[in-house]
Amino acid sequence: MAGRYLLDAPELALEHAQAAGRRGGRIAAVREATGIAAYEAGDFALALKELRTFRRMTGAEIHLPLMVDCERALGRLDKAVELATSEAVQSLEPGEKVELAIVLAGMRRDQGDAQGAVEALTIPQLDKNRGFAYSPRLFRAYAEALRGVGRDREALTWDRQAVVAEAALGTGQFAEPEIIDFDDEDETEQVPAAGVVLADAEEPVEEPAQDQAPTRAAAGAPGVGTGNGVGDDLDDGDDQSDDVLDDGSDQEPDDEEDETDREEDLDPDDDFEGGSEADLDPDDDAELADLDDADGNGGADGGPEHG
Secondary structure, three states: OOOOOOOOOHHHHHHHHHHHHHHHOOOHHHHHHHHHHHHHHOOHHHHHHHHHHHHHHHOOOOOHHHHHHHHHHOOOHHHHHHHHOOHHHHHOOHHHHHHHHHHHHHHHHHOOOHHHHHHHHOOOOOOOOEEOOOHHHHHHHHHHHHHHOOOHHHHHHHHHHHHHHHHHHOOHHHOOOOOOOOOOOOOOOOOOOOOEEOOOOOOOOOOOOOOOOOOOOOOOOOOOOOOOOOOOOOOHHHHHHHHHHHHHHHHHHHHHHHHHHHHHOOOHHHHHOOOOHHHOOHHHHHHHHHHHHHHHHHOOOOOOOOO
């Protein structure tokens, strides 16, 4: 719970850490959490006490920058400088050395030594061409130190380089929304040990040239009236599209003509089935006459006799 409220409510985080300390004061992680929460809450005396206890229990010097800052906040600058220049500094990781350098720069600035602040931040980790997790913070601190000595133009370059580093690392304003993953596997992307390559903020980024097609009106494109006859003729592409439209428009009259032809081509014999005598075939009348003659021969007296 202390870690959850550490940034948003450090006083509440300190209360949780102290409650855990009353039950597990001999656990190094508990003393560490209490010291960090006290530091964030501004209780530097308690923070220094708890962090010293954590160092005695584990022998780790990872919180040395916080301890130096606590000494500075308590007004014991000589003690802070002595701690910051001790042999323990050699065992710190690069990121911890950066935090210590930022603390020392603040101490020099408090003492009115602006140039000393610049020198405190001139460390091997100050690499404009490589980006690490600590780079944006270091670049901005160095830019602030440069402004203290009147080197505003260089300070602006380092401020821009801090933004470049955040963009390359995906942190700060370029960080993606935090998503809680409940899988057991840790898929968090880590910054490579060699860092990421950064672009130089002093050199403008050149965008690849793109061929821009002229606008239809500017190039006298077909279909756009210019008033001087330019572009009044359609090109091949437009002819094809117009042909398609013309073909479609011609189909409708053809359909009407086909319907008319079908009405005129109806076979008159088809109407005979409906009983129309006007449509009888003349040949049919001849056949009927022949049948009548045959009947007359066989029954001249009016037809065959019926017994």
